[in-house]
Amino acid sequence: MALPIRRHNPDRDRRGEARPVRWLPTDPFANFEDIYRRMDQMMRSFGSLDKVAWSQFPVDIEETEDAYVVEIDLPGVARDDVTLEWNHRELTVHGEVKERERTGFLRTQTRRVGEFHHSVTLPGEIDGDRITASLEDGVLMVKAPKAAGARSRRIQITGGSGAS
Incomplete structure (x- = not known):
């Protein structure tokens, strides 16, 4: 007597019910x-997250002989709003x-709006009374002069007695 052979059908589960068909896109990055x-819509739906201050700016800090120059990109920001x-x-x-x-329907928004703040700690002593700032073409440029005692200077080395 021969025993029945149980065959496995990949489109059906053990009870014989049809399995859902899984569709995989040809491009794994398509979605x-x-x-x-x-996710952006979900984050915006929380509402209060849009009101939180943000602080993501491209910032350059350059050290010159007598000052630190800080450049911060602030596109679309008026001078009175800073x-x-x-x-x-x-x-x-x-x-x-x-x-x-806006006059039309906003389909996509990736630029941030709202309040912002950003702090930069400068590496040396600064003469705070002489700091200057300007905002042109969306770039805030701050020049912070070094304090008199914090400036680097070259020290002349002289010959001394007892050197061999």
Whole structure:
């Protein structure tokens, strides 16, 4: 007597019910834009997250012989919407990127709007009374002169007695 052979059908489970068909895209990265858009919508739906101050700026700090020069990209920010504060060695920028009025339907928004702040700690002593700042073409440029005692200088080496 021969025993029955149980055959496995990959489209059916053990009870014989049809399994759902899994579709895999040919491009594994095809859905990332859709995932990013959905996550962005989810984060914006929390509402209060949009009101939290943010601080992501491209910042360059250059040290010259007599000053530190700080450049911060602030595209679309008016001079009246920026506040610059100095405390010992820390430079802090506060402000707001205002959302402009639109006439059409906004389909995608990746530029940030709202309040921002950013702090930069400079590596040396600064003469706080002589700090200057300008905002041109979306770049805030701050020149922070070094304190007189903090400037580097070359020291002349002279010959001395007893050197062999």
